[in-house]
Amino acid sequence: MRNTARWAAILGLTATALGTPLAGQALAAPATPNSLYAPSVLVLTVGHGANADTATPQRAVTLNCAPAPSGTHPAAADACAELNIAKGDFSALPASGNVWCTKIWKPVVVTAQGVWQGKRVSYEHTFPNECMKNASQTRVFDF
Structure with a gap:
């Protein structure tokens, strides 16, 4: 559990630092x-x-x-x-x-x-x- 929490925290900080949420990238619609x-x-x-x-x-x-x-x-x-x-x-x-x-x-x-x-x-x-x-x-x- 400690590794999962650590990875979640790292991903959350990385997303915040980049200014783009990771979930938003997965939901973006492909260009037609x-x-x-x-x-x-x-x-x-x-x-x-x-x-x-x-x-x-x-x-x-x-x-x-x-x-x-x-x-x-x-x-x-x-x-x-x-x-x-x-x-x-x-x-x-x-x-x-x-x-x-x-x-x-x-x-x-x-x-x-x-x-x-x-x-x-x-x-x-x-x-x-x-x-x-x-x-x-x-x-x-x-x-």
Whole structure:
């Protein structure tokens, strides 16, 4: 009995000295595999011009989709949902409904730079005008 009491006292003092109770360690829940996530953080831009190198920047927002939608994008949750459906492929984003646009050439370029589910993303697309951009890219570039 003396050895058991001595070991109990030593363990109790050790736990107190370390600042962590030994019983708490045994009761800690293991981390679930879903608690970790790959980052999905993007900077989205819209500018007027034929390509990103020569375009005049008009707007830029940030979009963070993991672990929860956030950023300066005005419709972050909708944009993240669309990107999830498209599996991060900007060219596969769903098109809006039937929209009639003029054929006026006033090019608008959109870009996306960052990380989607842990993979580097770099996207650029030029639309003939603002109407065509809005008809082709639902909520992701709607800011």
